Amino acid sequence: MYIMLADDDEDDRLFFKEAFEAIKIFTIVKSANDGVELMEYLSGNGNTLPDILFLDLNMPRKSGMECLMDIKRMDHLKEIPIAIYSTSASEQDIENTFVKGANIYIKKPNDFGKLKKLLEEVIKMNWHYQTSGLNRDSFLLSL
């Protein structure tokens, strides 16, 4: 499974990668340092598109929200499941990103064990949506 993360914080990126390495499901994690880098990758010819994309909200140059809105407007990208991965857990941010088309909202935990568990749950749920004929349009998950 191909996973991508856009996050400007180096520690968070590392933490995220290590969590996926600790999960038993086979994954490849690619990361981008900000929104501009992410969009360049996604628009690049022949680049593998991720099975699921994790977006930090606060990034320099281009925010996660701006990326989300751009992605949902592009035909070749709009079907990618999007998980918001943010330090904020404000009701406002959660609701806004869902309305704009995000599928999953994760508040970044401080604890490695918790992160591992959350990511595992996300992957499982995403898998259900891929294999059990559930309706992607109403795939909302807040963790």
Add this chain to the structure above:
Amino acid sequence: MKLYIRYSPGTVVKRLLQEQFDKLQLNYSIIGIGEVDITGPIQGDKLKELTSELSKYGIEIVESEKNILIQKIKDAIIEMVYMDDKLPQTLSISSYLSDKLQSRYGYISNLFSNTTFTSIENFIKLQKTERAKQLLSTSDLTCSEIAWKLNYSSVAHFSSQFKNVTGLTPTTFQRIMKKRRVLRAEEQLLGNIKILGLDTTTNYYKIN
């Protein structure tokens, strides 16, 4: 007189499989010992014929039967959840499934857990939530009506299970889906206006 023969079992089996698959006009490739890849699904009666033909030679289809049963379990659950009537009581879900699939519930349940990495109970919970989502976003039913229809013991039980699966309350979910639809309609309208070559920077649309 006595004949001495020499043969290679691999070739025998391969030739035999080829004959059988050709007879049923299936598109196949024999991958190796004990594995055949079929292009597309096999219809039920064809599979039955294939199974019985192969059984004459003591050849048994192993995996696929299990997979088919798993698919049948999933289909039965989905059918149950999407019934127009009220759902059966939780207690009888096991008998509903064992009746429908003609197998012991214990067997079905174990097979399901071992193959799909989730329990039947969990799968039902997920499917019921999915059905609730559909009802919340497309019908005028209230939460208590949905709770009754999907056989939750109370609205509180329904809300808490919904929140447990999605992280959102049914009302928040409903509000988000409504806003999403409005947003999409607006974007489409804006797109159409642009196609018509009208100026979207000034607000001169007045509806009386």
